[in-house]
Amino acid sequence: MRNWHIINHPRLFSKPLLQSLVPLAERRGVPTSRLFKNTALAATTDWQLSNHRMSLKDWFQVVQNAERFVQDPQIWPLVAQTIIHERLSPLAELTLQAPHLFDVLKQLQHYRQLIQPLEFGVARGHEGMLEIYFLPSCGAVATSSMLSVSMLLTIAQQRGLAIHQWQLKLPASLSPLPQWSRWFDKISEGAFVSVRIPQAQLFEPLPHEPDYYRQAQAFCRMQHREAKTPSALTHTLRWSYRCLQQQQQLSIHDLAAHMQLSVSSCKRMLAQHQSSFQQCVDTMRLFRMVELLQQQPYNNSQLAAQLGYSNSNNLRRACKRWLGENPARLREILA
Known part of the structure; x- marks a missing residue:
């Protein structure tokens, strides 16, 4: 069984996002002092050992600093891959052990309040496809959308789903990443970022470990209870x-x-x-x-x-x- 540390924060992805972002930024010559500029983390001597509660405002400041100083369009897909592959969050484990794709989407929707600045929008059925809209809300739309789509695609790739059957729409202001161009048979222009998934894929059984799934559910529920009051x-x-x-x-x-x-x-x-x-x-x-x-x-x-x-x-x-x-x-x- 996995033994996650208790996350002293009402959002499941705060510490995991930092755990993946900070090393990637440092390898590109961006020290933590620049990444944490104008946040409460700037005064922290060791952020990994800190039990601080990181505000959403500070999180968006870190994201903006990363956009400004790292200047690498691959940074958010790499962050997503690190969180999923290294299973840094119980929610990552929950999505990797879900019995089918519909359950993955249900979990992401249910815990959407806990995973900001990720944005998982409203889904709509359309001609045998489920379309998920990543609508802009707060923070930079490019960042929140690219990070959210990257997370969903990394989960799908890890689960062996046929991503080439999916359809991606991007605004004219955003360019598809190289790997997306390889994965998708069709990338078209949209008013904002959206992904269409064949509804036939939603309930295809996926390999999973029920014990790991139940353990991840318990950790996620515990965090959800702490943050049940809407912001x-x-x-x-x-x-x-x-x-x-x-x-x-x-x-x-x-x-x-x-x-x-x-x-x-x-x-x-x-x-x-x-x-x-x-x-x-x-x-x-x-x-x-x-x-x-x-x-x-x-x-x-x-x-x-x-x-x-x-x-x-x-x-x-x-x-x-x-x-x-x-x-x-x-x-x-x-x-």
């Missing part, structure tokens, strides 16, 4: 989405009243997650727009009304800011 960011995203569904007004004053906080406290809590009220609203507007366009081809005026914009010009500007594309191009891509 301020999660609250804000959920509230924004409900308001959009019901076509209600969105304002930070209404959010603060809903959370029973002052407006300034609300702003501070979101800032701790490297986010803001407007970023959260934009994230949910983007998700809701994609959801609506998949249901029927709304015109710009109809979309603007659904998303709380006063006119279609504001919608076009927002869409250009989010994706670098106008709503008409998004309709073509989703079609």
Whole structure:
């Protein structure tokens, strides 16, 4: 049986991500002092022995420092491979011992709050394929999406799944990594990062060890109990989405009243997650727009009304800011 150290942190991947990222950065000439710049870790003499609770804000700062100083597009796939191959987290073991792919996706979705800054988006069925959207929320979209896709693909490769049958979509601003071009028969342009998986693969039995699986489940559940209260960011995203569904007004004053906080406290809590009220609203507007366009081809005026914009010009500007594309191009891509 594996004997993981108790992770003194309400997120399953904080320490494992550091354990994989720090050596990779050092081999590329980036010392920990630069990697931990402007974080609480900067004053830590030995981060590996430290029992500190690393904030999500610090985590995103480390990620931004890695992007700035390492400047290697392979860094996030290598981080993902290290975590999975060396089984640094009980969640890695859980996905490697899951009885089928559907269970892998279920576990990643269930523990999504614990594995930030990884982002595992909402899945939708489409023509015999399951499409998983990696929607931008907080932090750099390129980083969170590339790291999340890399993690999923590394798990799939380790489990012997036929990745060449999958389909990858990337925005024009992101280039596929060399190994992705070898793995996928089809890489196309999308509004944001998404992966399509044949639904026939979801319940194909995979080799697994039930004892290891149960042990990993126990560790993950223990961590989940510590972090069962949703974060301020999660609250804000959920509230924004409900308001959009019901076509209600969105304002930070209404959010603060809903959370029973002052407006300034609300702003501070979101800032701790490297986010803001407007970023959260934009994230949910983007998700809701994609959801609506998949249901029927709304015109710009109809979309603007659904998303709380006063006119279609504001919608076009927002869409250009989010994706670098106008709503008409998004309709073509989703079609």
